[in-house]
Amino acid sequence: MTTDTAGRQFWDDEADRFDDEPDHGLRDPQVRDAWAIRLRSWLPEAPSDVLDLGCGTGSLALLAALDGHRVTAVDRSERMIARARAKLAGTGAQAVVGDATLPPVGSRRFDVVLVRHVLWALPDPAAALRGWTRLLRPGGRLVLVEGRWGTVSPAGIAADILARLAASLGGSTTIHQLGPHPELWGREVADERYAAVVRPAPPQRHTEVVDVHLILLRGREVLLARRAGTGYADGLLHAPSGHLEDGEDVRAGMIRETAEEIGIDLAPHELEAAVVMQHRSPDGRPRIGWFFTARLAPGAEPANREPDKCSELGWYPLDDLPQDMVAYCRAGLDAFRAGVPFLTHLHESGDLIAYDAAGVDRAVPLAAPVVPGSPI
Numbered sequence: 001m002t003t004d005t006a007g008r009q010f011w012d013d014e015a016d017r018f019d020d021e022p023d024h025g026l027r028d029p030q031v032r033d034a035w036a037i038r039l040r041s042w043l044p045e046a047p048s049d050v051l052d053l054g055c056g057t058g059s060l061a062l063l064a065a066l067d068g069h070r071v072t073a074v075d076r077s078e079r080m081i082a083r084a085r086a087k088l089a090g091t092g093a094q095a096v097v098g099d100a101t102l103p104p105v106g107s108r109r110f111d112v113v114l115v116r117h118v119l120w121a122l123p124d125p126a127a128a129l130r131g132w133t134r135l136l137r138p139g140g141r142l143v144l145v146e147g148r149w150g151t152v153s154p155a156g157i158a159a160d161i162l163a164r165l166a167a168s169l170g171g172s173t174t175i176h177q178l179g180p181h182p183e184l185w186g187r188e189v190a191d192e193r194y195a196a197v198v199r200p201a202p203p204q205r206h207t208e209v210v211d212v213h214l215i216l217l218r219g220r221e222v223l224l225a226r227r228a229g230t231g232y233a234d235g236l237l238h239a240p241s242g243h244l245e246d247g248e249d250v251r252a253g254m255i256r257e258t259a260e261e262i263g264i265d266l267a268p269h270e271l272e273a274a275v276v277m278q279h280r281s282p283d284g285r286p287r288i289g290w291f292f293t294a295r296l297a298p299g300a301e302p303a304n305r306e307p308d309k310c311s312e313l314g315w316y317p318l319d320d321l322p323q324d325m326v327a328y329c330r331a332g333l334d335a336f337r338a339g340v341p342f343l344t345h346l347h348e349s350g351d352l353i354a355y356d357a358a359g360v361d362r363a364v365p366l367a368a369p370v371v372p373g374s375p376i
């Protein structure tokens with residue numbers, strides 16, 4: 001049984017007794033009123049489109065629907081959804097089976113994405129937050145109710161960690177501590193419980209830095225530079241590369257960078273575009289990387305023109321590339337060798353910048369090889 005299936009089975013099995021907990025079923029009028037008041041303070045005053053993800057038996061969805069909001073509730077447990085449908089009957093709210101990280105809502109957008117006690121257990125909370133933000137209309141908000149339950153070996157996500165994740169969305173995050181309010185839980189609690197109201201920055205037109213990389217070939221060897229003193233990937237091998245300057249075309253940028261870094265003057269016709277890759281460093285923003293090939297002209301010799309950024313240049317066999325490379329650059333060279341012209345290589349937080357043969361391969365080809373098996 002996969003973890004995914006096991007998780008679904010677990011919540012299916014829990015569905016019948018889930019509402020027995022005071023804060024789940026909200027059967028006690030005092031607990032229910034306490035949540036209704038809180039929820040009202042986190043949601044917009046005007047009737048709004050609310051998406052409740054991992055809705056369970058639909059208790060919060062019901063409170064929102066009774067306040068006049070148009071609610072869509074999603075849970076991947078069929079038995080939870082069956083209970084939510086019964087609870088929401090007659091309110092106009094919809095309850096559908098689906099994954100919280102990829103809810104089945106098509107192109108619909110919402111004023112609020114509401115998620116209680118789900119984020120902490122998802123495999124990639126940062127990616128989930130980014131995805132939920134894309135489901136919001138401009139001016140929309142995420143309402144996240146989370147905590148860190150238990151005192152001996154607590155499970156959950158602490159408010160400061162969630163606030164840090166939310167900060168990467170831009171905008172503002174307000175944390176409301178809920179632990180000191182027993183009326184919400186039907187008893188005193190000693191652990192951390194809170195709600196985060198996240199108003200992500202309004203979506204901007206997406207822009208990306210463009211960088212250019214030289215695959216300089218001498219027969220079946222490629223020139224690589226060892227980075228040093230830059231603060232990024234120092235000690236690792238990388239193709240000669242750099243960012244485009246404002247208004248520069250990619251070929252002109254490659255010619256300029258080649259001259260600046262290795263002292264070789266290339267003519268435009270000597271460069272051929274080989275690979276275009278959208279790449280992202282572990283905690284960075286995506287960039288568009290162009291990889292150009294050029295062949296070393298007879299008599300030409302590259303020289304390290306930026307010793308403050310590069311400790312050495314060296315020729316390496318293209319068919320037996322070194323291990324100590326920047327991972328995305330290695331992926332670019334591997335794509336070139338395989339004839340794959342377009343790919344993404346998007347690191348996730350926590351990935352190594354360095355190539356790791358045993359690690360997760362982030363390269364995703366976007367096109368079939370140009371000449372399968374033999375590009376050069």
Ligand SMILES: C[S@@+](CC[C@H](N)C(=O)[O-])C[C@H]1O[C@@H](n2cnc3c(N)ncnc32)[C@H](O)[C@@H]1O
Nearest residue numbers: 011054055056075076077080099100116117118
């Ligand atoms: C602790 S319960 C919370 C239920 C509800 N949000 C509440 O506060 O009453 C967690 C719920 O999230 C659901 N869930 C967990 N992972 C999910 C996923 N990836 N997609 C959709 N639902 C998920 C479970 O089926 C379960 O109903």
